Amino acid sequence: MLDRKFVSESFDEVRAQLARRGFTDEETLSRIATLIDARRAAIAEQQACQEKRNATSAAMGRMADKSSAEFAELREAMRELKETLKALDRKVDQTEAELDALMLQLPNLPAEDCPEGLDESANVELRVWGERPTFDFEPKDHVDVGVALGILDFERAVKISGSRFVVLRGAGARLERALMQFMLDLHVDEHGYREVWPPVLVSDAALRGTGQLPKFAQDVFRIAQDEQWAAARETKGRELYLIPTAEVPVTNLHADEILEAEQLPLAYCAYTPCFRSEAGSYGKDTRGMIRQHQFDKVELVRFVTPETALAQHTLLTSHAEKVLQALGLHYRVVELCAGDLGFAAKKCFDIEVWLPGQQAFREISSCSWFGDFQARRMKIRYRPEPKAKPRLLHTINGSGLAIGRTLVAILEQYQQADGTVVVPEALRPYLGGRDRIVAA
Numbered sequence: 001m002l003d004r005k006f007v008s009e010s011f012d013e014v015r016a017q018l019a020r021r022g023f024t025d026e027e028t029l030s031r032i033a034t035l036i037d038a039r040r041a042a043i044a045e046q047q048a049c050q051e052k053r054n055a056t057s058a059a060m061g062r063m064a065d066k067s068s069a070e071f072a073e074l075r076e077a078m079r080e081l082k083e084t085l086k087a088l089d090r091k092v093d094q095t096e097a098e099l100d101a102l103m104l105q106l107p108n109l110p111a112e113d114c115p116e117g118l119d120e121s122a123n124v125e126l127r128v129w130g131e132r133p134t135f136d137f138e139p140k141d142h143v144d145v146g147v148a149l150g151i152l153d154f155e156r157a158v159k160i161s162g163s164r165f166v167v168l169r170g171a172g173a174r175l176e177r178a179l180m181q182f183m184l185d186l187h188v189d190e191h192g193y194r195e196v197w198p199p200v201l202v203s204d205a206a207l208r209g210t211g212q213l214p215k216f217a218q219d220v221f222r223i224a225q226d227e228q229w230a231a232a233r234e235t236k237g238r239e240l241y242l243i244p245t246a247e248v249p250v251t252n253l254h255a256d257e258i259l260e261a262e263q264l265p266l267a268y269c270a271y272t273p274c275f276r277s278e279a280g281s282y283g284k285d286t287r288g289m290i291r292q293h294q295f296d297k298v299e300l301v302r303f304v305t306p307e308t309a310l311a312q313h314t315l316l317t318s319h320a321e322k323v324l325q326a327l328g329l330h331y332r333v334v335e336l337c338a339g340d341l342g343f344a345a346k347k348c349f350d351i352e353v354w355l356p357g358q359q360a361f362r363e364i365s366s367c368s369w370f371g372d373f374q375a376r377r378m379k380i381r382y383r384p385e386p387k388a389k390p391r392l393l394h395t396i397n398g399s400g401l402a403i404g405r406t407l408v409a410i411l412e413q414y415q416q417a418d419g420t421v422v423v424p425e426a427l428r429p430y431l432g433g434r435d436r437i438v439a440a
Contacts (some may be wrong), residue, residue, distance in 0.1 A: 011192075023107060099146075114347055116340065118338075142357060151440070153166065197271070200275075251374060254266075303382075366399065
């Protein structure tokens with residue numbers, strides 16, 4: 001959430017920065033401008049009324065004859081002023097409530113050095129790692145590779161749950177589990193993250209804190225509850241949702257807390273299944289595992305001071321890259337332009353892995369710096385020094401990595417002419433020493 005004071009005092013600048021990212025909801029912006037003026041006028045009227053009340057009270061205190069007609073007039077005036085103040089208080093509260101509700105719909109402002117542009121065509125390639133794999137045969141996509149090996153089963157997944165699900169079988173299931181273990185070990189043992197295993201059902205407040213609500217209500221799965229069902233499970237009156245990413249529960253670990261400066265940076269990693277409705281993506285990536293309703297991910301989250309945020313953002317991105325480097329997977333890193341940023345992000349580096357079956361780079365991690373946008377929503381602060389006034393900290397997160405897409409990249413980059421798949425050396429200890437996946 002943007003700082004209401006900053007928006008009020010620098011509205012034209014905010015409008016210009018939002019335009020950089022293609023935010024064109026003029027109705028919302030105009031209403032916010034109207035409410036800012038209304039709030040300012042109501043507060044001025046409120047202050048004038050308070051001054052008048054104080055002056056009236058002082059005049060009453062100076063009067064010796066409390067039974068005089070003049071005193072009675074002042075007492076009546078005081079009563080009316082109190083009623084007026086109550087009405088003005090309600091007006092200010094109502095104006096601020098509507099203003100805050102609209103502010104929740106405003107995306108974050110892009111960083112000053114964020115590349116200009118309104119879509120992915122303006123994203124900037126920063127670096128490429130590794131050699132693009134070459135084949136002396138026509139490479140297949142992961143669906144053809146996995147189905148032929150008997151490790152990916154889409155038909156039975158449809159029978160169980162519908163489209164955009166998969167059943168991993170045999171070596172496929174073990175490969176998914178191996179990737180999870182490998183990523184967590186790397187981030188905990190080498191990069192110093194603290195592992196957590198959070199709930200995958202969260203409240204609407206948690207989703208609002210990280211920016212998924214109210215903007216992306218159609219993208220998350222809400223747990224339907226009738227009154228009798230909820231009462232029996234002690235969830236009556238609570239909205240529960242399946243998480244779209246571990247970013248939600250992990251970032252909310254410190255909601256409503258004040259941390260000490262010496263605790264920062266705090267670095268967490270977590271494995272979770274993730275659930276997304278993929279609203280608005282119908283017809284896109286319907287084949288295979290690229291865009292599914294349920295998938296696995298290891299997430300990295302860092303809580304940092306504003307002064308160290310840019311360096312910490314670069315550090316987190318390098319940690320996500322280390323996974324692909326250890327697996328020997330060809331990838332590139334791009335910086336997103338202002339118009340391609342996620343709703344809550346100020347700055348974002350996308351890591352894109354090469355998929356020979358598509359002859360394209362595809363995103364496998366988005367490493368985002370949010371500034372104080374999420375911290376303001378969740379009221380996460382830190383004390384720069386003992387007894388100092390608390391300040392909002394900054395949050396950073398990124399996938400480290402999306403496990404299903406990593407599995408896809410392995411199947412495609414390590415496929416062989418005979419249909420088998422070579423197991424990256426770093427994963428072999430997690431697969432009982434197996435160096436190749438063959439048809440079951």
